[in-house]
Amino acid sequence: xxxxxxxxxxxxxxxxxxxxxxxxxxxxxxxxxxxxxxxxxxxxxxxxxxxxxxxxxxxxxxxxxxxxxxxxxxxxxxxxxxxxxxxxxxxxxxxxxxxxxxxxxxxxxxxxxxxxxxxxxxxxxxxxxxxxxxxxxxxxxxxxxxxxxxxxxxxxxxxxxxxxxxxxxxxxxxxxxxxxxxxxxxxxxxxxxxxxxxxxxxxxxxxxxxxxxxxxxxxxxxxxxxxxxxxxxx
Amino acid sequence: xxxxxxxxxxxxxxxxxxxxxxxxxxxxxxxxxxxxxxxxxxxxxxxxxxxxxxxxxxxxxxxxxxxxxxxxxxxxxxxxxxxxxxxxxxxxxxxxxxxxxxxxxxxxxxxxxxxxxxxxxxxxxxxxxxxxxxxxxxxxxxxxxxxxxxxxxxxxxxxxxxxxxxxxxxxxxxxxxxxxxxxxxxxxxxxxxxxxxxxxxxxxxxxxxxxxxxxxxxxxxxxxxxxxxxxxxxxxxxxxxxxxxxxxxxxxxxxxxxxxxxxxxxxxxxxxxxxxxxxxxxxxxxxxxxxxxxxxxxxxxxxxxxxxxxxxxxxxxxxxxxxxxxxxxxxxxxxxxxxxxxxxxxxxxxxxxxxxxxxxxxxxxxxxxxxxxxxxxxxxxxxxxxxxxxxxxxxxxxxxxxxxxxxxxxxxxxxx
Numbered sequence: 001x002x003x004x005x006x007x008x009x010x011x012x013x014x015x016x017x018x019x020x021x022x023x024x025x026x027x028x029x030x031x032x033x034x035x036x037x038x039x040x041x042x043x044x045x046x047x048x049x050x051x052x053x054x055x056x057x058x059x060x061x062x063x064x065x066x067x068x069x070x071x072x073x074x075x076x077x078x079x080x081x082x083x084x085x086x087x088x089x090x091x092x093x094x095x096x097x098x099x100x101x102x103x104x105x106x107x108x109x110x111x112x113x114x115x116x117x118x119x120x121x122x123x124x125x126x127x128x129x130x131x132x133x134x135x136x137x138x139x140x141x142x143x144x145x146x147x148x149x150x151x152x153x154x155x156x157x158x159x160x161x162x163x164x165x166x167x168x169x170x171x172x173x174x175x176x177x178x179x180x181x182x183x184x185x186x187x188x189x190x191x192x193x194x195x196x197x198x199x200x201x202x203x204x205x206x207x208x209x210x211x212x213x214x215x216x217x218x219x220x221x222x223x224x225x226x227x228x229x230x231x232x233x234x
Numbered sequence: 235x236x237x238x239x240x241x242x243x244x245x246x247x248x249x250x251x252x253x254x255x256x257x258x259x260x261x262x263x264x265x266x267x268x269x270x271x272x273x274x275x276x277x278x279x280x281x282x283x284x285x286x287x288x289x290x291x292x293x294x295x296x297x298x299x300x301x302x303x304x305x306x307x308x309x310x311x312x313x314x315x316x317x318x319x320x321x322x323x324x325x326x327x328x329x330x331x332x333x334x335x336x337x338x339x340x341x342x343x344x345x346x347x348x349x350x351x352x353x354x355x356x357x358x359x360x361x362x363x364x365x366x367x368x369x370x371x372x373x374x375x376x377x378x379x380x381x382x383x384x385x386x387x388x389x390x391x392x393x394x395x396x397x398x399x400x401x402x403x404x405x406x407x408x409x410x411x412x413x414x415x416x417x418x419x420x421x422x423x424x425x426x427x428x429x430x431x432x433x434x435x436x437x438x439x440x441x442x443x444x445x446x447x448x449x450x451x452x453x454x455x456x457x458x459x460x461x462x463x464x465x466x467x468x469x470x471x472x473x474x475x476x477x478x479x480x481x482x483x484x485x486x487x488x489x490x491x492x493x494x495x496x497x498x499x500x501x502x503x504x505x506x507x508x509x510x511x512x513x514x515x516x517x518x519x520x521x522x523x524x525x526x527x528x529x530x531x532x533x534x535x536x537x538x539x540x541x542x543x544x545x546x547x548x549x550x551x552x553x554x555x556x557x558x559x560x561x562x563x564x565x566x567x568x569x570x571x572x573x574x575x576x577x578x579x580x581x582x583x584x585x586x587x588x589x590x591x592x593x594x595x596x597x598x599x600x601x602x603x604x605x606x607x608x609x610x611x612x613x614x615x616x617x618x619x620x621x622x623x624x625x626x627x628x629x630x631x632x633x634x635x636x637x638x639x640x641x642x643x644x645x646x647x648x649x650x
Contacts (some may be wrong), residue, residue, distance in 0.1 A: 111461035
């Protein structure tokens with residue numbers, strides 16, 4: 001069941017008409033033996049969905065030949081169980097509610113960071129797999145998703161809410177450089193305008209790293225030239 | 235001056251002058267006619283007297299015929315000029331002076347010159363004139379009364395659609411979606427006015443709608459390119475061959491893209507607020523909301539060592555939680571961002587107002603301009619829409635927003 005937590009060997013269909021964005025999503029997600037396919041319009045998406053089973057559909061609402069909601073209707077009518085994350089430029093509550101009502105699992109508003117997208121995908125997978133496995137394992141780190149507790153080498157470390165969220169975010173994007181802005185947006189959201197003040201992130205990172213290093217010798221958290229951080233075991 | 239006053243002024247001046255001029259002309263005309271008639275009568279008397287003299291070869295005695303008086307005075311003057319004139323005379327049968335019409339002329343009789351005068355009563359014509367004057371005066375009063383009544387009707391009833399229209403235009407709100415209702419008048423001019431205003435208001439509204447749609451569409455269209463920029467950057471930083479300088483550049487692009495996307499969100503939010511698209515009203519406990527917000531901002535407050543003094547009464551409002559959340563966010567983040575290190579923030583919440591004060595720059599802000607779009611302090615790195623959004627939210631909620639500079643504290647108060 002680890003593949004749900006760490007996103008391995010999953011098939012993702014990306015439906016997005018903006019080529020630049022589509023390609024980057026494809027590259028970012030095509031790791032850990034994940035299979036990503038993409039298409040730019042509604043018609044192709046339906047053809048692909050009719051032919052293959054996917055685990056995940058990333059769906060843009062504003063497509064050249066119609067609204068992405070149609071795909072949601074299609075999946076619902078066909079009783080398919082692909083998870084769907086809507087990616088939309090429209091940040092309206094109505095669209096959000098409509099999408100979630102028809103069966104989308106999450107709603108992400110453009111512009112977004114790829115790290116955020118991946119974290120959302122992982123979170124949706126975890127939710128879907130919640131009944132079968134509640135533990136997320138990364139080497140010696142074991143996270144109990146229900147109890148929100150973290151064990152390293154069977155020693156529980158106490159994390160604040162922000163540190164815990166940050167750890168999950170890092171593990172979802174392990175091996176990737178995560179920009180500070182992406183991290184700030186994830187932790188504080190856009191409601192609290194941090195105005196690119198990253199001192200807070202720095203202190204949270206420092207605390208998290210210290211807590212991990214207290215119980216293990218592996219320093220997973222690396223700073224990357226002031227741009228961001230990377231959580232990696234390599 | 236009001237329309238009614240103007241109307242009455244002109245009306246009364248014109249009516250009165252026409253009536254007065256008419257009355258004067260009338261008076262003189264009647265005078266002339268009656269005098270003429272009396273003079274004719276006098277002429278007959280004169281010819282009777284002359285006939286009498288010729289027949290009887292003697293002057294008539296002082297006698298009265300039909301109350302007429304005739305008198306002869308011996309005079310040396312030859313043929314004094316005959317003339318008619320108004321006079322008064324004493325009627326021996328009646329007491330007091332009576333008004334009369336007299337003829338005076340000269341006559342020669344048996345070698346003597348006489349001046350004779352015949353007076354006939356003009357009582358009846360005076361009476362006639364009095365009656366006519368009285369009738370004219372009464373008529374004037376009646377006309378004036380009728381005119382003022384008619385004016386009142388004209389203004390109150392005939393102009394009613396005009397005042398209705400005026401009230402309508404005063405209440406006109408460009409962002410309201412309600413359409414202009416045409417009132418059906420019996421007056422063509424008002425119908426024209428009605429139609430013209432209807433056309434104008436719908437054009438203004440559609441222009442305004444287009445402008446808003448443009449803002450909305452432009453903002454939306456910008457989001458996808460922004461998403462491309464962000465995803466490209468996210469991909470770019472995975473490149474391990476990049477150097478520190480490159481990352482510095484990328485960091486700046488991230489910051490700019492972030493700012494652009496926040497700006498976009500603010501613009502879209504403004505459009506939504508102005509369109510009244512957010513109407514999920516709830517009963518909210520402001521005291522609790524502010525406390526939650528302060529907890530949320532705790533990190534920022536601690537980092538700047540800002541002292542909070544909060545005096546929060548119990549206040550419930552029925553508005554959109556989403557909007558109040560943004561309102562408090564903007565006000566508090568402003569109060570923190572424009573504060574100095576070790577500064578302070580005072581928050582007062584009472585039944586009728588919410589006041590947020592913060593220390594900071596010693597120069598008061600321009601209380602009018604700060605709520606305008608894209609107005610921001612020189613040191614601010616925000617988009618300059620925060621307070622505009624606050625003001626608009628207040629408008630939607632029916633609150634009043636004020637800025638004052640009191641005791642070196644920037645004071646923002648919302649009057650519920």
